Amino acid sequence: MSFDDWALAVHVLSAFAYVGGVVLFWALVVAVRREDTPEGTIRMEPIVKVGNAAVGIGAVGTLVLGIWLAFSVGSYAIWDFWIIAALVLWAVSAALGQRTGAAYMQGMNKAKELEKAGQAGPSSELLVLNRTSSGVVLHSLVSVAALLLLLDMIFKPWA
Amino acid sequence: MTVLAAIRPDSWNFPLFLHVLGAMILVGGLLAGASSLGFARGDVRFLRLGYWSLLAVSLPGWVLMRAGGEWIASKEGWTKKGVPSPTWLDIGFLLADVGGLILLLSLVAGGFGVYRLRAGKGAGLLQVTLVLSVVLLGAYLVAVWAMAGKPA
Numbered sequence: 136m137s138f139d140d141w142a143l144a145v146h147v148l149s150a151f152a153y154v155g156g157v158v159l160f161w162a163l164v165v166a167v168r169r170e171d172t173p174e175g176t177i178r179m180e181p182i183v184k185v186g187n188a189a190v191g192i193g194a195v196g197t198l199v200l201g202i203w204l205a206f207s208v209g210s211y212a213i214w215d216f217w218i219i220a221a222l223v224l225w226a227v228s229a230a231l232g233q234r235t236g237a238a239y240m241q242g243m244n245k246a247k248e249l250e251k252a253g254q255a256g257p258s259s260e261l262l263v264l265n266r267t268s269s270g271v272v273l274h275s276l277v278s279v280a281a282l283l284l285l286l287d288m289i290f291k292p293w294a
Numbered sequence: 295m296t297v298l299a300a301i302r303p304d305s306w307n308f309p310l311f312l313h314v315l316g317a318m319i320l321v322g323g324l325l326a327g328a329s330s331l332g333f334a335r336g337d338v339r340f341l342r343l344g345y346w347s348l349l350a351v352s353l354p355g356w357v358l359m360r361a362g363g364e365w366i367a368s369k370e371g372w373t374k375k376g377v378p379s380p381t382w383l384d385i386g387f388l389l390a391d392v393g394g395l396i397l398l399l400s401l402v403a404g405g406f407g408v409y410r411l412r413a414g415k416g417a418g419l420l421q422v423t424l425v426l427s428v429v430l431l432g433a434y435l436v437a438v439w440a441m442a443g444k445p446a
Contacts, residue, residue, distance in 0.1 A: 143443060154318040155325040157322065158351060166343045178333075185329040282315075289314065290304075290311070
């Protein structure tokens with residue numbers, strides 16, 4: 136395998152890590168909708184960290200190695216439409232992902248606040264934060280952006 | 295650089311898209327399932343979340359990945375009699391099929407595990423599901439590397 140073959144393999148593995156993280160967050164989005172206790176909400180934190188690691192590694196790996204491949208592979212150029220589209224979709228997805236995280240962290244922060252205050256029982260306020268509709272919409276948009284990225288990478292429009 | 299990736303005919307794109315999308319859903323479900331089971335520490339809600347992630351996400355992902363894989367392999371002409379298949383395809387098929395059996399095994403063990411949880415019994419079988427899902431996650435990452443890097 137040449138260096139470019141390795142770069143492509145790690146680029147694709149990074150894409151799998153990114154989408155894997157997005158799928159993991161869907162499982163958490165569904166699960167957290169029933170959580171109204173601080174303990175149950177806080178217990179999701181280690182799983183959130185796994186998702187954050189997967190999305191972070193995936194986002195950096197796809198971008199860095201994708202740009203490398205755009206310059207290294209003779210038949211591709213950085214200004215090709217499908218590569219520019221991928222960069223735009225990557226940026227949109229990253230920005231939306233950050234906003235999704237912020238929406239769901241409101242519930243996590245509230246849970247920690249309640250736990251600190253010694254309120255271990257169910258909280259309707261926490262349930263409302265955990266059922267954030269803006270969070271669901273934002274994560275749906277992240278998923279659509281990821282799907283468009285995959286379509287763009289495979290169909291390579293106007294390549 | 296693999297020439298195939300650069301000059302793939304347009305008619306191969308859709309089956310390839312389904313194959314890769316299915317594989318990504320499969321890996322995502324395994325990641326969600328393994329993480330939920332691994333961090334559950336006996337909490338029934340997280341044990342169930344882990345099991346359902348495998349059943350409702352990974353299994354449909356596997357079906358889509360395998361069907362898309364068969365379709366793209368036939369489009370590329372690898373399934374014709376007498377055509378020798380490349381190493382990367384052999385690795386992919388082997389890991390997909392053996393992995394599918396392990397996934398089914400982990401789901402059966404997990405299904406009994408969830409049933410036992412309802413009866414107030416231990417989560418030992420779900421530990422088996424956790425171990426199998428971690429093994430599968432590793433195996434499928436090797437498959438992704440083989441399919442993307444296409445080693446000789």
